[in-house]
Amino acid sequence: MAPRAELIFHGTGTSSCLPNIACITASPTDPRCETCWLAADASRGAAVDLQAEEAIRNRRRNTGAILRYSDPAKGEETVIVVDAGKSFVQAAIEWFPVHNLREIDGLLLTHAHADAMNGLDDLRGWTLHGRIQKHIDIYLTQRTFDEVKRTFPYLVDKGMATGGGDVPDFVWHIISEFDEVEIKGVKVVPLLLHHGRYFEPQATLSLASPLPTRPETPNPGFTPKSGASTPLLKTNGLAPPNTSIGNLLPSTLYAKPIPTPIPYPSLGFLFPKFLYFSDVSEIPTETTQYLSSLAEEDKPQVLIIDCLRPKPHMSHFGFAQSIQAVKQFSLTRSYIIGMTCGTASEFVTHRGWAQLCGRLSEGRPGLDEDRWQGSEGERRRCEAALHDAQAAIGSPSSPWVRPCFDGMRILVDEKDVSDDVYDDVYGA
DSSP, X not given: OOOEEEEEEEEOBOTTOBSOHHHHTSOTTSOOOHHHHHHHOGGGGGGGTOOHHHHGGGOBOBOEEEEEEEETTTTEEEEEEEOOOXXXXXXXXXXXHHTTOOOOSEEEOOOSSHHHHTTGGGGHXXXXXXXXXXXXXXXXXXXXXXXXXXXXXXXXXXXXXXXXXXXXOEEEEEOOTTOOEEETTEEEEEEEEEEEXXXXXXXXXXXXXXXXXXXXXXXXXXXXXXXXXXXXXXXXXXXXXXOOOOOOSXXXXXXXXXXXXXXXXXXXXXXXXXXXXXXXXXXXXXXXXXXXXXXXXXXXXXXXXEOOBSSOXXXXXXXXXXXXXXXXXXXXXXXXXXXXXXXXXXXXXXXXXXXXXXXXXXXXXXXXXXXXXXXXXXXXXXXXXXXXXXXXXXXXXXXXXXXXXXXXXXXXXXXXXXXXXXXXXXXX
């Protein structure tokens, strides 16, 4: 039997997850965000002609995925997790048993935001006392490692642990864009993406560590540049009565910000059969050139592409941008990931996304009222998104595309691509 690759989504939402607390605690007199209303209680689906299993697809945790690569001929299976954000352990509790998952052969981190790495501490459940495995191999860039070390120093240096000292066991692997890495026999290529920009003056970006928020402990032998003779005492940043402390903050703090935007880097991944772009506002030329140079046998069949909402956003693709990428790569199937709710006035439910994507793949000019399922306001929003996407790609139709949801599995084998959800809906 030929090898097969599966991609299972442990999360398909934003950094805030869905339902959004602001939506589900809104006043009953306020307009309702149907996405979060359904996500909070799937039994409400019956009120809008949805089965509970369909309504629950509106519940989205921090975006992330699990690649399971099986080679029956060798009797081997490799499990690679992408990102461990704030909601990872809850996702693992729900989906690992469902998909018969247990050990993690490698964890890839896309970037250093909380929704990608703040679940690292929870991985102690795998390694503590070797209950599942002795350690977890983590693959990340140097810049992400530096941020992990700054945020969770005890995860890098156990000597900094406190309390009972129960911390996870990791082996850290520094990786670079376009340099292939092999994880238990599976080849993975990290790819450069842009994910918004830095919100800091250029002059501060070269500093080795974050700027202090107060003076550091003064050096008794330090003489202020002004030549002032005021003695500087070891006061741990606090001045004793009637004692002044010279200004020790770096002059960089006072540098005039340079308005040139600096892209914030994130990683996408080229897996066997899958191209995974979860956090992206721009695909750099180097990445598209790399992918276009691939040999036919190395080209992926499935694209996973970021799509926060119908409209563009600074740090994520909007729907039209996502569809431009779908057309650019034109793989067998494409799936959008990372959707937000849009709040009460702009919500798009999972059913809305599915209908929007389906109509675009069919090449229809609009979303017919007689075929639409859902509210009229949502239909109008999705129809506007449809027109924007069609204008962006200069065509009434795009290659096949559908929305992901938590727990969904995509399987690629020697014969076909399937997901057991959309295969017979809106046309496969």
